[in-house]
Amino acid sequence: GDSVTQMEGPVTLSEEAFLTINCTYTATGYPSLFWYVQYPGEGLQLLLKATKADDKGSNKGFEATYRKETTSFHLEKGSVQVSDSAVYFCALSDKRDDKIIFGKGTRLHILP
Amino acid sequence: GAGVSQSPSNKVTEKGKDVELRCDPISGHTALYWYRQSLGQGLEFLIYFQGNSAPDKSGLPSDRFSAERTGGSVSTLTIQRTQQEDSAVYLCASTYRDTHTDTQYFGPGTRLTVL
Numbered sequence: 001g002d003s004v005t006q007m008e009g010p011v012t013l014s015e016e017a018f019l020t021i022n023c024t025y026t027a028t029g030y031p032s033l034f035w036y037v038q039y040p041g042e043g044l045q046l047l048l049k050a051t052k053a054d055d056k057g058s059n060k061g062f063e064a065t066y067r068k069e070t071t072s073f074h075l076e077k078g079s080v081q082v083s084d085s086a087v088y089f090c091a092l093s094d095k096r097d098d099k100i101i102f103g104k105g106t107r108l109h110i111l112p
Numbered sequence: 113g114a115g116v117s118q119s120p121s122n123k124v125t126e127k128g129k130d131v132e133l134r135c136d137p138i139s140g141h142t143a144l145y146w147y148r149q150s151l152g153q154g155l156e157f158l159i160y161f162q163g164n165s166a167p168d169k170s171g172l173p174s175d176r177f178s179a180e181r182t183g184g185s186v187s188t189l190t191i192q193r194t195q196q197e198d199s200a201v202y203l204c205a206s207t208y209r210d211t212h213t214d215t216q217y218f219g220p221g222t223r224l225t226v227l
């Protein structure tokens with residue numbers, strides 16, 4: 001079945017460092033891909049999404065490009081801030097069955 | 113309200129008791145999902161409702177778990193004879209129509225503790 005694999009955390013970086021959180025997926029069809037974020041004490045919210053190959057999703061300085069050839073959707077940010085500390089979930093939605101499959105999440109700690 | 117709401121926000125129960133968790137989706141959203149988030153684990157899909165179609169129950173971990181959605185709106189997740197391993201945050205999400213592209217909007221969750 002469809003699945004999402006993302007790098008295990010926690011990931012600890014200093015402020016202004018470059019961030020990459022790896023995400024790869026397995027899907028039979030052509031899924032949409034998402035990154036959701038859960039800030040401390042808050043609910044899950046969509047960070048960005050891409051619905052077809054080579055699309056780039058971006059929001060709040062974060063970017064991720066849908067790479068069909070490598071089945072990847074890595075999350076990147078050029079200069080992280082303390083306020084980016086959160087848990088990040090990669091997810092996919094396969095149109096065949098309308099379910100959204102989430103990765104296990106990656107906890108990010110940014111040190112001042 | 114504008115968002116997905118869930119109640120109660122916290123529930124503490126004794127092993128063996130039944131619990132009901134409620135989700136009010138965003139008005140007009142036809143799809144509703146329940147997930148479970150256990151400590152140190154990711155989001156585990158439980159059940160999915162889409163319009164008037166039969167729900168996708170493939171994620172329910174046992175027959176102690178059930179859910180219904182009345183009138184295409186409010187949903188109730190019921191856990192019978194709760195066990196300690198049921199302790200988790202139960203999240204509800206809704207989306208307008210096309211889950212392939214539409215954003216899922218999550219509620220704040222219900223934290224369930226089974227003693």
